[in-house]
Amino acid sequence: MMRNIQLRVSLEEAGDENILELKIARHLGISTGEFTFKVLRKSIDARKPTIYFNYKLAVYTKGETLDKTEYTFEYKDVSKAKPIHIIGFGPAGMWAGLRCLELGYKPIVFERGKNVQDRRRDLKAINQEHIVGEDSNYCFGEGGAGTYSDGKLYTRSLKRGDVRRIFESLVHHGAKEDILIDAHPHIGTNKLPKIVQNMRETILKYGGEVHFNTRVTDFNIEDNRLKSIVLQNESEVTVERVILATGHSARDIFELLHKKKVALEAKSYAMGVRVEHPQEIIDSIQYHCSGQRNELLPAASYSLVEQVKGRGVYSFCMCPGGFIVPAATAPGEVVVNGMSPSKRNNLFANSGIVVEINVDEDIPKYEHLGALKGLEYQKDLERLAFTSGGRSQTAPAQRLTDFVEGRLSADLNPTSYQPGLKSAPLHSLLPKLIGSRLRTGFKAFGEKMHGYYTVEANIVGVESRTSSPVTIPRNKTLEHVQIKGLFPCGEGGGFAGGIVSAAMDGERCAEAAVVGL
Numbered sequence: 202m203m204r205n206i207q208l209r210v211s212l213e214e215a216g217d218e219n220i221l222e223l224k225i226a227r228h229l230g231i232s233t234g235e236f237t238f239k240v241l242r243k244s245i246d247a248r249k250p251t252i253y254f255n256y257k258l259a260v261y262t263k264g265e266t267l268d269k270t271e272y273t274f275e276y277k278d279v280s281k282a283k284p285i286h287i288i289g290f291g292p293a294g295m296w297a298g299l300r301c302l303e304l305g306y307k308p309i310v311f312e313r314g315k316n317v318q319d320r321r322r323d324l325k326a327i328n329q330e331h332i333v334g335e336d337s338n339y340c341f342g343e344g345g346a347g348t349y350s351d352g353k354l355y356t357r358s359l360k361r362g363d364v365r366r367i368f369e370s371l372v373h374h375g376a377k378e379d380i381l382i383d384a385h386p387h388i389g390t391n392k393l394p395k396i397v398q399n400m401r402e403t404i405l406k407y408g409g410e411v412h413f414n415t416r417v418t419d420f421n422i423e424d425n426r427l428k429s430i431v432l433q434n435e436s437e438v439t440v441e442r443v444i445l446a447t448g449h450s451a452r453d454i455f456e457l458l459h460k461k462k463v464a465l466e467a468k469s470y471a472m473g474v475r476v477e478h479p480q481e482i483i484d485s486i487q488y489h490c491s492g493q494r495n496e497l498l499p500a501a502s503y504s505l506v507e508q509v510k511g512r513g514v515y516s517f518c519m520c521p522g523g524f525i526v527p528a529a530t531a532p533g534e535v536v537v538n539g540m541s542p543s544k545r546n547n548l549f550a551n552s553g554i555v556v557e558i559n560v561d562e563d564i565p566k567y568e569h570l571g572a573l574k575g576l577e578y579q580k581d582l583e584r585l586a587f588t589s590g591g592r593s594q595t596a597p598a599q600r601l602t603d604f605v606e607g608r609l610s611a612d613l614n615p616t617s618y619q620p621g622l623k624s625a626p627l628h629s630l631l632p633k634l635i636g637s638r639l640r641t642g643f644k645a646f647g648e649k650m651h652g653y654y655t656v657e658a659n660i661v662g663v664e665s666r667t668s669s670p671v672t673i674p675r676n677k678t679l680e681h682v683q684i685k686g687l688f689p690c691g692e693g694g695g696f697a698g699g700i701v702s703a704a705m706d707g708e709r710c711a712e713a714a715v716v717g718l
């Protein structure tokens with residue numbers, strides 16, 4: 202018989218590798234040889250000085266099998282099947298492609314960037330030579346913005362079944378099974394490229410196509426129906442169903458659609474800065490310790506939120522033991538984001554700290570730009586970061602306490618940001634809408650987490666690509682409200698925020714796109 206039980210193991214007990222077995226036996230009043238078990242969920246409770254690992258376990262009496270997975274992925278040979286064209290090979294495009302294989306349709310993917318291996322060279326050029334390639338960078342290329350990231354797999358989606366399916370497909374393509382049980386699963390930037398490559402190989406093996414270095418530059422629309430798409434080499438591809446999964450940074454796509462009078466809507470989003478602390482400070486706050494954390498504990502993370510003058514100020518994409526990375530997609534702009542290796546063993550903890558921007562109330566000067574008003578405001582902030590950082594990928598920065606107290610930093614703390622930092626008066630440079638709320642927010646965060654508000658932290662500008670500033674509206678069948686055959690998908694369409702939700706939306710769009718084909 203299988204039984205689900207919950208147990209907790211203190212940090213002190215956790216050093217004993219047999220502790221779970223012993224505790225289960227004690228809990229159920231049976232001896233250790235009489236059962237096998239599977240961990241269903243593991244989380245850490247560090248709210249009090251005694252830290253516990255909480256476990257949800259499935260216990261099987263002897264002889265029963267342990268089912269590891271709930272889903273099977275039955276990919277069909279689609280080499281001769283009807284095509285679905287997919288633009289963009291980020292999480293939304295990848296999972297749309299994989300779902301097409303299951304549904305018996307041939308995914309044909311066009312991706313402006315390079316495959317994961319070749320993409321690495323361009324990332325090096327951004328970090329070391331400050332050269333930003335417009336088709337290959339931290340956002341564009343195989344795996345999209347999710348490849349060189351922390352690979353956090355958190356989502357606010359309540360559709361647990363769908364989330365589980367995405368996790369299992371990641372495991373199917375090489376991710377560790379830990380992601381199926383951790384309360385806060387993550388993969389890490391050193392592991393993601395291989396998983397992404399495996400997904401591409403699945404698509405190719407079953408007869409799909411993935412074309413790298415192939416930017417889509419135009420759409421031919423007749424009588425409100427998408428007829429063909431134009432590629433960067435000027436070839437034209439006749440299409441019937443197109444999943445548009447180009448992400449929140451494909452500004453040329455938003456501008457092209459706007460120019461063609463395809464319905465778009467401005468979307469509220471958030472912008473701010475990235476804050477970087479020594480990881481040891483965050484560990485000591487979260488784990489109530491001084492100096493190094495216990496080796497059984499992962500690098501500590503945090504999640505903070507505060508309402509300031511009617512707008513949320515909150516932490517975004519926190520990367521424990523990680524790096525700040527240059528995430529611009531064109532020359533002339535500075536954008537920062539964060540990533541971590543799987544072990545999260547770098548010396549720094551970084552997180553976006555961002556302010557909600559209500560595009561209908563907060564940026565009246567941009568009103569005349571219609572659906573692109575939020576996008577243009579975002580661009581202006583990124584240009585400001587570029588000029589105040591010294592017109593390279595060097596980013597403008599300030600000590601956290603100097604930012605809040607309104608003075609230029611004489612010097613800065615060490616950083617993980619490879620292109621380097623330049624001291625800049627961000628307190629006066631950032632628009633008041635963002636800057637003044639951030640200053641109040643940081644003070645409040647210092648009261649919630651004692652030690653967080655410290656001279657040892659830097660803030661780095663700007664964290665501007667938290668979500669899409671534009672929605673590409675779609676109807677209930679997930680087709681664009683005006684253009685037949687076009688299925689806006691993932692984060693760029695405004696339908697996802699993060700790897701898992703983009704992946705789930707990719708699956709949904711594939712299911713919608715094949716209807717009636």
Ligand code: FAD
Nearest residue numbers: 289291293313345346347350352353417448691692699700
């Ligand atoms: P994207 O991933 O943006 O993919 C879009 C793809 O479309 C890109 O590959 C792009 O090259 C391609 N494309 C664009 N225009 C064209 C065109 N004209 N023709 C052809 N192809 C085109 N999320 C998390 O959940 N956890 C994290 O830990 C995390 N960390 C992140 C770290 C960094 C540095 C960054 C930048 C993002 C991070 N994110 C994270 C966000 C996450 O990566 C995105 O939410 C997710 O990738 C969105 O998926 P998507 O497929 O909708 O779009």
